[in-house]
Every structure is written in C-alpha cells, then in structure tokens.
Amino acid sequence: MGIKKDIRDLVDNGVINEDAAERIRRYYDSKTTANSQNRLFIIFGIFGGLLVGLGIILIIAHNWDQFSRGVKTSFAFLPLIIGQALCFYTLFKRNASVAWRETSCVVLFFAVGGSISLISQIYNIPGNLTNYLMVWMMLVLPQIYLLRSSATSLLSLIGITAFAFQSDGPGFSEKSYFYWLFLAFILPFYRSLIQRTPGSNFTHFHHWFIALSITLSLWVFESGNGGLLYMNYLLLMGLFQSFGYWLQHHKGIHEFNGMRIVGSVGTVIVLIILSFDGAWREMRFNEWNLDLFLLSPEFLVFLFIAGLFVILYVKVRKDGIPDRAAIPIWVYGASLLVFVSSFYWNYPAVLINLLVLAVGILKIREGAMRDHLVILNFGMLIIALLITCRFFDTDLSFVVRGILFVLVGAGFFAANYFTIKRRKHVGQ
Template structure:
C-alpha cells in the first residue's frame, strides 16, 4: 500500500496534465484515477472548499455567541435572555429542517450545525443564569447527546465530528472531575458507524478509534481505583500496546478490502500506528522508563502480558493472508512486549537488559523499514527507517547504557547487525540477477 493514494487531488491534477500532454487519453486517465477512488473533476476544485469555509464560519459565529453569553448581560432580564436564545436555537434548527425538506441538504446540514452550537450555548446560558455549579461536565454531555440523533438522521460528517469532539471533551473533563465517562463508547461507536457506512471520513474513523483506546485507558485507571476514583497504573501501557497490535492487524484487513475508501482508512490507520509504535520504542530505549515499569505495582497481574499475547495472536490472524511482511512486525513486537512484561510481572527483570533489547528492536525495525522501502518501493518506509536508525544512534550517544564501554559495545553490535543485513541483502540481489540472466 502506498502513501500517495491519500493525495487524491494531487493525483487527479497530475493525470490531467498527462492528458493535456497527450501521454494518455481521458478514458485511461479516468480508469487510472478510479483505482484510487477519485476522478478528473476532483482536479478542478469542488464545492468542498465552500462547504468547509462556511462550516468554519458557522463555528466562529458559534464561538462568538458563547463569548457574548460569557459577558453575562445581567442587566437584561433572565427570561428575555433565555427566551431569546431558545428562539434563536429553534429558528436556526427549523431553517435547517426547511432546507433539507427542500432537498438543499448541504445548506440544511450547515444550519443544523449552527443550530447545534446554539443549543449548546442555551445549555450554558441556563447554567449561568441559575448558577449551576454542580458537575459542569454534565452540560457538555447533554450538548453532545442532543446532537447524537442528527448523526443517524443526516449522516453528516460535520455533525458527527462536532458530536465526537464534544463527547471527547466531556470524557476528559468527566475523568478530571473523578467520574467515569461510561457513555463515551456510545458516541465513538456512532461515529465509527457513520465513517464505516459512508466510507469517506478517515478523520472521523481514526479519531473515534483512538478515542476508544483512550477510553480503555481511563477504564483501567478507574478499575485500579476500585471504581470510585482514578489511579494511573502501569497496566495501561500493556493494554494500549495490545490495542495497537490488534488495530495493526485490522488496518491490514482494511488495506486489502475491495473498497477503495476502506483501503484509505487502513492506510491512514497503519501509518499512525507505525508512528506511535516507533515513538514508543524510542521512549522505551531509555532505561529510566523500564525502571519505572519494574518498580511500579501491577494491578491486573498476568492479565497485562496475556492481553498483549492474545491481541498479538488476533492481529497476526487478521494480517496472516497478506504475507510475512504484514504479520511479521505484529508477531515480533507482540512477542517482545509479551516477554518484557511477563518478565517484569513474574521475574526479577533487569532494566538495562530490557533497554538493550529495546535498542536492538529499534535497529531491527530500522533495517526492516529500509529493506521494505527499497524492495517494495515504499518511499516513506525507507526514510522512516533511516531516520529511526539515526535517532537511535543519537539517543544512545548522548544517553549511554552501561557507561562508555557498554555504549560502545551496543554500537558495535548494532553495526554488526546492519553489516550482516547489508551483506545478506546483496547476496539476495546477486542471486536474483544470476537467476534473471
């Protein structure tokens, strides 16, 4: 899967230039673009710009409305303020409804979007007028809940994004107020449903999935606090790693889906998980974090490493039909983290050994990325691999493991691995060339 498939407009513009230059004809151009779920008209601009700018303008007006309300016009009678805003909310929503009735769906959704902001502002105004200080996240929750049915009725990405954004803000402030946001999956699953059925909102899809992973983290912290307060625990790391492994397998399934837009979802999901996994490996290459992992108390015990193992097996199962390059990284990362957390939970783990193992994982990952970058012509893999190896070298040069000699030994081992990999690679190329000859 190639990253350039995500740059559809650029691709359409490029193909249009080929047609102008007479390299291909229009039918061929359309056939090429259809493979990536786009068409020639996409190169000539669309109504998307108008739609996005109008939606942003509605958002800005909404923010202005909230700030005007925040000024607190206490010289205006309560009833006037409240009825004024209720009438505004009602009329804006009915304008949206009227436009949808007239089949002007785009404009109708924009009015409903502004109506949703007005509705939230009215919630806040009532809270302000009557000095409701009790648990303010409830206001954001009811704001999001009021918009939720619109996702199913209008199937609008804009309204779903607003609803999900509000639900995510609610999840965070609810947790900060020491309450568990148990209803968050309702909002995230609704957003995933829309992204899945419409197949054209990767932002909504990825945001909802990551929101769910965040919610699982909050759930673990809540359970660690005996279900009445949050207690950050080390078990959240293995749980997030397990989710990552599972999602990686899922992303491969999506990338090999027959639907072009689902392939794009898979591509983006895989890209973000790759970035997150590399950052995690770089962070864990410092022994101080392993030291924290070893010292901390585990709430879930054996469940944490077992969850990694089960997620790894599920991820591998999902990616299995697509070759070793797909399930190989899931398997190697899964086994590495399973062994590490199993050792920490049930043995006398040593932070330096774990740190050295992480650095070797970084070296292997870097080599694998470079190899895939060149062999399979995936450019961003190649540069990510080179960048990863250089960053590992830089980190280890400044943060020595086991003093100067230990650091030098680690560099020599890494160099030896890279040298052997290079020789093995050359051997294979020569063998292939001989075969071709």
C-alpha cells in the same frame, strides 16, 4: 494528470482518435470542476455556520449585563431555535444537499452547547465540566444519524475525547464507561462512511479522529497496573495497523491512511518510552498480586484488544497480500514476552532497545528494497530517536555521542542520495 497522460498514450497508439480524446478530457474536466465546487461549498458552509454562531454569541455577550433574566433566557434559547429551524428545513426541503446538512448541524451543535451553558449561568445551576460535556454530547449525537452529518460526528469525537479527560481526572471511574458508550454510538456511522464513500475527505478525517480519540482516551482504564496499560497501547497500535491494512486492500484507501500512520508511529513511541529503565521501575517494585491483576480493568481491556487484534490480523492475511509496510507482528509478541520477563528480570529495557533497533534496521532495509523514501526515512528516524534517547540516558562521553550523531546524519544523507540516484538511473 494521470488520466490525461493515459489518454495521450491511447491516442499515440491508435486506440482512440483525437476527437474522442478531446470529449473524454472535457468530461473529466467538468466532473473535476463540479466536485471541486461542491467540496468548496460544503467547506464554506461549515465555516459560515461557525462564524454566524460565534458572531451571535459575541453580539449578545457585549450587552449581556444590561439584559433582564427573561431577556437573557430568550437569548439563551435563540441560537437553539435557529439551529433547530435550520435542521427541520434541511431535513424536509434540502435533505439531498450535503452542504445544507453539514452547515445546519454545525450550527445546532454549538447552539446546544451554548444554550446549556447560558441557562446554567442565568439560573445558577450547579455542575462541572464533566457533566456539561456529557449532557451536551447526549443531546447532539442523534443528529449524526438524523441528518447524516459527518461534521457533527467529527465534532462529537472531539467532545467525547474532552469528556474522557474530564471524567474524574486520571484513573478508572464509572463515568469512564460513558466515553465508550458515546464512541460505540458513533462507530456505526463511521462504518457506513467506509461502505458508502471510502475515498471522501470526511471518511479520511474519521480515520484520524477515531484513532487519535481512542489513543488519547485509553488511559481512563488505568487503575494502578501501568505496565499492562503500555501493553494495551502497543496492541491497540497493532490493531490500528491491521485495520488500516484492511482499508487499503479492501476499500482502495491509500497505504498511508490515518489508521496505519497512527498505528506505526504510536508503536514506535510506546517502544521508545519502554526503552527507558524508569518506565519499568514502578512495575518492578510493585507487589505482584495475581488475583488483583486478573480482575483489573487493564487486563480485561488487554483481552478485548488482543482478541480483536488476532481476529483482524488473521482476516486480513487471508487475501495473501504481504503487508510489507506494517511493523511485523513478531514485534508485538516479543514486547509481551519482555513484559512478562520484567517480573523476574531487572533489565527489560535492554531487550526493548534491541527490539527498537531491529525495527529501525528492518524499516531501512524495506525502504531500500522497495525504493520507498518514506519508509526508509522512517527507519532512519527510529534509530535517530533511539540514539537521542540514549544520549540523555547514558554516561557516554560527548565525543562518542557526537560520533553517533554524525554517523546517523551521514546515514540519512547517504540512504536518500543513493535511493534518488537509483530512481534516476531506472528512469533513464
């Protein structure tokens, strides 16, 4: 729609004639149609591969008990053979087709998992879900690079995140390292997507999947220092924000990309959790042991994330463009100071509440100054969440609570009303 409007402006101002404008319109229309058809072909190919694989599994499962062990073994390897055949055909005959690469890799991805499961069941091979996921991921990760499959990369991110949750339950263990090894194997492919196709849907999905996977899996480094784990999450959210800022200004990706949204929302969620006194109670009554603290997995992760955060923040600031949409860096520094003070002061939650309130007010002010409804409502939502949490956490009367909610609701309405009214006035 923007291109067509620009073409009309060029015609009205005599820059190009109507014939040239019509040729330009036809060119962009044909280009848009071709891209849409190719995208649909890829999507339908991936879902087709999923449905075919599930259909084969259901047909075999219906008659499973009637088969001999040899027949069962043959059926167990059949999906794997089909998937391998599709991938070999794609690799040597259809390597230029994204749809063929993604479809064949999705079929093989699930065929590997199904074959491992069936062989284990047929021959009563002992094991658990953790080992099953680990072997599955080890076998399918190479096809990400062999066939440049973005779908396999996304599915693998889901698989390794499930593995992180299954690695000997909550807490740090030796198997926890495998998640980070798997992730390190995927990250170069993610980097290549950013370099080659920064605006593609697969790249946008990777921003979301990687940010969420790391966020959900960071807890595997928990070994008893829960307070520092909160700080690790807070710095991780700041790292996501800085990286999202880099994507925006160096790769032309939208301001509200997956990294930035996860980073901003995650920061608020961690601060809201820390606004409860109960979140600090365990840290307050734990015995302070400096040697154990400095050698804990949480502290090592803290140093690693903090180093990356500072390096990336300095790097993205060199371009001189103000990062107005991000939560200010001083919020993270203030949170760290509050964490340190919690070992000597019994009311750190009070400071965190003030910090959350300050962030909400700053976001409202920023949204109003930029005439940006999304940022303005984000700030209002932060304050509404803070008031809601204190609604259940304090002994205020219902009248006072009701008045607070009425004020917040009125603030939502007034802020949006005057912003929209100002937009209309400027537009006139």
